[in-house]
Amino acid sequence: MTDDRPEPAGQQPARRLPGTLAAQVLQALVDAGSPLTPGEVRDLLDTTGALSYSTVVTTLTRLHEKEVVTRERDGRAFRYSAVADPPALTAWRMGRLLESEEDHGPVLARFVDSLSAKDEQLLRQLLGELDK
Template sequence: MLSASPEPLTPGEVRDRLDPAGALSYSTVVTTLTRLYENGALQRHRDGRAFRYSAVSNAAGLVADRMSRLLAGEPDRTSVLRRFVSTLDSGDEQILRDLLRDHPDQKMPE
């Protein structure tokens, strides 16, 4: 929802968009937004007494960032990447090969 918004939203605006009936607690929204900010998924800036939140990236960017963080924490990256590639279907494997081949900093044998 935040990534689709043209402007940053306050916690109250987020709550109103998520739950127009008002059953969702304001403090729950604030806590969730704060945790997402602390985990790097959101940006925030002060607007008066409140913060306004916006997405750092789109969904694909968030997944890619998470994959990078998980990989960075593994001492045996070769095994992790080998196992990941072995789980790809043929279409995804071809996409990955094309991306690696076309990446300006990578040279992959044809």
């Protein structure tokens, strides 16, 4: 499940951006509204067969380890359900990155400085709502 553009002969398909597949898997689980097997997730994400079953299993296992999805045994497989949506996963990732730095001030300052005017205004609005 990569870029839809055909690749020139002999070249590998473009790689996904980090976190893209996890977000797609999570969105598929959210949209399904009921637990899915890895095969069902793969079939929803890629009807061409280019996405391997083991890649989906690995992604679901990592999401389970991060406590973003739950799983229940169904025969020899597991069925997975989302406990968070893609924005929650992104927020979790941002939090993990922030935790990796000892001094949060400079990181947050640079983050806010890199925001567009529209996103900065949205952040100010959201922070203002937390103060109420």
